Amino acid sequence: MNNINYVNLGKxxxxxxxERGYTQEKLAEICDISTGFLGHIERGTRKLSLDTLFCIATVLNVSIDYLLIDSANKSDNFLEQMDSVARSLNxxxxxxxxxxxxxLAEHIDEM
Structure with missing residues (x-):
């Protein structure tokens, strides 16, 4: 069964x-893939390996979950908001x- 929406993943x-200021060329070079292949990944027309997904997530400083989870409205996603706040801190x-x-999470039931 294939549950990954590669178009959304690519987007x-x-x-x-x-957002992170990388060109396709630079990200492809770092992850040791061709720029053309990265273009296909971003359009959702080719599948990528777990190794490539891991490399992309690492370079972009995001979790694999962040890339895989489809959210209709970014501003409504609590975890993404928390991640954004955390990344802005020293x-x-x-x-x-x-x-x-x-x-707070450990004591949420006490509130």
Missing amino acids: KIKSTRK PSAYNSFRKTVKI
């Missing part, structure tokens, strides 16, 4: 690549943020 890769603030969220 997510393309938009994230552009390392010290990020650690405090992460610890705070963890503590």
Whole structure:
């Protein structure tokens, strides 16, 4: 069974690549694939290996889940909002943020 929507995956890769300031050429070079193949990935006309997906996610500094999860409205996705906030913090603030969220999650039933 094939449940991956490669068109949506490709759109997510393309938009994230552009947000991060990478050209197709640079991302393809880093992930050791051709620019043409990356173009096919972004259009959803070719399937990519797990290794290639992992490389793209790593270079773009996002999780594989982020690339695979289809969301109709980015601003309504709580986890994406939290991820965006966390990525904007310096390392010290990020650690405090992460610890705070963890503590809240552990005690959510008490609230």
